[in-house]
Amino acid sequence: MKSPTLSLAVVASAALALLSGCTPTPPSPTPSSASPTASPSPSASTASLIAIDKPAASATVHTPVELSGTANTFEGALTVEAVAANGSRLCVRDVMATSGTGTPGAWSAVLAFPPRDTATAVTLRAYSSSPKDGSIINLVERSVTVSAERPAIIITSPACGATVAAGSALAVSGSAFVFEAAFTIELRDSSGRPVVTQSVMAARGDKESPWSATLTIPPGLAANAYDLVAFDNSAKDGSVVDEFPVQVHVR
CATH class of the missing domain: 2.60.40.2550 (Immunoglobulin-like)
Known part of the structure; x- marks a missing residue:
């Protein structure tokens, strides 16, 4: 049999809580000794691709x-x-x-x-x-x-991303300071294969000077991105040097 005194104490406690309009506060959980969880790293879906x-x-x-x-x-x-x-x-x-x-x-x-x-x-x-x-x-x-350092060859026109038509005449210009003022410009496909090659002479060979040329874009050339590249050949071993590539789009 339960103790009458204990029963009366329980009843009195419950009555007091009802009269005061308060709900008994549950016991606080025991603090954990584990370290706080670190902030998650960005997931693959939010990281830049x-x-x-x-x-x-x-x-x-x-x-x-x-x-x-x-x-x-x-x-x-x-x-x-x-x-x-x-x-x-x-x-x-x-x-x-x-x-x-x-x-x-x-x-x-x-x-x-x-x-x-x-x-x-x-x-x-x-x-x-x-x-x-x-x-x-x-x-x-x-x-x-x-930096303000100037490359040996510069293409100023056409600009990067220019659109040209197959079968058209493409005016190309810039400046250069190369051995004997002679160098080459090419239109290359995505694999690096030359589609058009032309020799060019700058106005002078003893300082940076202007140059210009006209490339005829082959009729029927597939629409795609091509590299218009100006470059020189090393006087020492003939290797390609001083490349200046500008991407153009043939439409």
Whole structure:
């Protein structure tokens, strides 16, 4: 049999709680000795699918600017560009990574544009386009300084990303300071095979001087991205040197 005194105490406690309108507070849990849980790392779904590995952030580089990185984008496609401090686009190039659509791949690119008279802050950007609406996605950026050092050969026209028509005459111009003022320009396909090759002479060989040429784009040339490349050959061994590549699109 239960103790009458204990029963009366229980009843009195319950009555007091009802009269005061309060609910008895449950006991606090015993503190755990385990360490607090660390913040979770970003998941693969939120992490960027594109990375710029080179050049390093805040590096000083010269034009043409060489870039490389990794990407896991739809069909391995991405775009890289150089943007000036005022927002103007200095150069743009469509790039294909070695793989994509679920499998990370490597990519590399060269952005060639005329340097300014002084060292210039430039933002390098890499991104992909949404398969749904073409909007920019997976954007990554890296700030660098482009020196005023002038390459031996420069193409000033056409600009990076220009569109040209198959069968048309493409006017090309720029400046150069090369041995005996002689060098070559080529239009190359995505595999690096020359489609058109032409010898060019700058105005002078003893200092940087202007040059111009006209390339005839072959009729029926497949619509695609091509590299318009100006380059010299080493007087020592004939190897290709001082390449200045500008990507153009044949439509």
